[in-house]
Amino acid sequence: MNQSYSRGSSLPLRLFLAVVCSAGLMFLDRYTDSSTQLRSYLTTAVSPLFYVASLPETLFSGASEQFMSQQAVLDENARLKETLLQQSGQLQLLRYLQQENEKLRALLGSSAVIEDKRLVAEVLAVYSHPFSHQVVLNKGTKDGVTEHQAVIDDQGIVGQIVSVGPTSSRALLISDNTHAIAVRAERTGVRAIVEGLGQWDALRVMHLPHSTDIREGDRLLTSGLDGRFPEGYPVARVSKISQDASQPFMVVYAEPYALLDRIRHVLLLSNTPRMPEQPEEPAAGAAPQEQP
Amino acid sequence: MRKAGRIGFIYLSLFVALILTVMPMPQLVKLARPDWVLLVLMYWTMALPQRISVGTAFFSGFIVDVLVGTVLGVNALAFSVVIFIVAQHHLKIRNFSIVQQSLLLGLLLALYQLLLFWLSHFLTGVYFMPQYLWPVVTGMLVWPWLFWLLRRYRRQLKIQ
Numbered sequence: 001m002n003q004s005y006s007r008g009s010s011l012p013l014r015l016f017l018a019v020v021c022s023a024g025l026m027f028l029d030r031y032t033d034s035s036t037q038l039r040s041y042l043t044t045a046v047s048p049l050f051y052v053a054s055l056p057e058t059l060f061s062g063a064s065e066q067f068m069s070q071q072a073v074l075d076e077n078a079r080l081k082e083t084l085l086q087q088s089g090q091l092q093l094l095r096y097l098q099q100e101n102e103k104l105r106a107l108l109g110s111s112a113v114i115e116d117k118r119l120v121a122e123v124l125a126v127y128s129h130p131f132s133h134q135v136v137l138n139k140g141t142k143d144g145v146t147e148h149q150a151v152i153d154d155q156g157i158v159g160q161i162v163s164v165g166p167t168s169s170r171a172l173l174i175s176d177n178t179h180a181i182a183v184r185a186e187r188t189g190v191r192a193i194v195e196g197l198g199q200w201d202a203l204r205v206m207h208l209p210h211s212t213d214i215r216e217g218d219r220l221l222t223s224g225l226d227g228r229f230p231e232g233y234p235v236a237r238v239s240k241i242s243q244d245a246s247q248p249f250m251v252v253y254a255e256p257y258a259l260l261d262r263i264r265h266v267l268l269l270s271n272t273p274r275m276p277e278q279p280e281e282p283a284a285g286a287a288p289q290e291q292p
Numbered sequence: 293m294r295k296a297g298r299i300g301f302i303y304l305s306l307f308v309a310l311i312l313t314v315m316p317m318p319q320l321v322k323l324a325r326p327d328w329v330l331l332v333l334m335y336w337t338m339a340l341p342q343r344i345s346v347g348t349a350f351f352s353g354f355i356v357d358v359l360v361g362t363v364l365g366v367n368a369l370a371f372s373v374v375i376f377i378v379a380q381h382h383l384k385i386r387n388f389s390i391v392q393q394s395l396l397l398g399l400l401l402a403l404y405q406l407l408l409f410w411l412s413h414f415l416t417g418v419y420f421m422p423q424y425l426w427p428v429v430t431g432m433l434v435w436p437w438l439f440w441l442l443r444r445y446r447r448q449l450k451i452q
Contacts, residue, residue: 014347015376018376029364046355046358046359049314132361
């Protein structure tokens with residue numbers, strides 16, 4: 001044990017070095033752009049760990065599927081067929097509407113909506129640390145994933161891709177503290193920005209003046225004005241409004257549609273940033289709603 | 293060769309702790325997930341401070357940063373500070389009873405959470421919520437079992 005004493009003297013020095021190194025890392029990561037590349041390399045390096053970590057769950061769900069009774073499978077199959085039929089029925093109408101919409105847009109002389117390509121990905125790991133709401137997905141550059149792609153599930157917007165490795169990628173959820181998304185209220189068309197709070201079931205609608213027409217239950221859709229998310233996808237439902245005249249703005253909370261804490265499969269939308277190069281209404285639509 | 297295998301056990305335990313840190317879990321369990329890596333590091337620092345101390349803590353913290361997606365260096369710094377305190381006082385902490393150890397470790401885990409919150413607040417502006425402190429409680433509850441398990445293997449493999 002004498003050994004530990006003889007080397008104990010350098011402990012403060014080692015701490016000093018560690019503190020200096022971490023401060024450097026933090027600065028590099030937060031205030032410069034160079035870390036994006038580094039982070040994608042590091043994500044690649046540790047991605048086997050995510051595969052190992054999700055192994056028990058994969059095995060477990062595989063086993064439970066294996067032992068599912070035939071009746072349950074048949075029931076599920078019938079149910080799925082029914083939904084498929086219903087949805088393909090709706091899809092037929094959608095095709096027609098899309099065509100009509102394109103024609104109308106052409107008549108108006110506005111830019112056409114580019115059809116999105118989609119990619120299904122599976123969630124490898126959800127990290128639930130309150131300070132970082134991120135998920136790791138099992139698709140990477142090899143599958144054509146790029147940064148800033150929008151991620152959705154069957155209910156609504158989930159988040160966006162922030163770093164990509166060859167076989168895995170990392171998505172930032174809309175509930176993360178550092179995330180903001182431009183939305184529009186479906187009922188009134190009021191534009192706003194929705195920020196994450198670090199909570200799974202609550203987002204905050206920022207900077208709405210007290211006179212804004214917004215009600216509990218209003219659907220908030222993406223407005224596409226942030227240049228990241230395509231227009232028209234559901235984001236959240238207004239859940240709580242408190243009007244306190246002492247506050248400069250209304251305090252509005254919204255509940256995300258996507259079940260952020262139990263996502264399993266997600267869709268990646270290819271990013272077709274339809275930035276309004278020729279604004280449809282020259283003056284009125286030019287209010288900048290960009291987020292940093 | 294056998295000696296290398298014994299040292300390998302330390303890193304194996306750290307590796308398992310890292311996997312437990314990112315393993316998918318139900319939401320309720322996840323909120324209260326103990327800080328496995330820090331607990332394992334604390335044990336090894338207490339038992340073998342000449343092998344595992346601030347340096348290992350820094351690198352483990354860095355890997356946790358990469359896995360978790362926090363700003364790089366946040367966990368590395370918090371781990372280093374906490375492990376520094378453990379390494380400085382390892383002889384005292386070793387002599388405590390297991391309950392006293394748990395209580396003291398609770399304080400250190402709370403310090404870790406606080407450091408993490410301060411740094412994240414400074415860097416990304418997070419809000420504080422009391423449920424962030426659940427890992428402190430679960431960490432204290434897990435400690436006696438972890439201590440017992442790791443000590444058993446350390447003695448069996450005669451790691452020094």
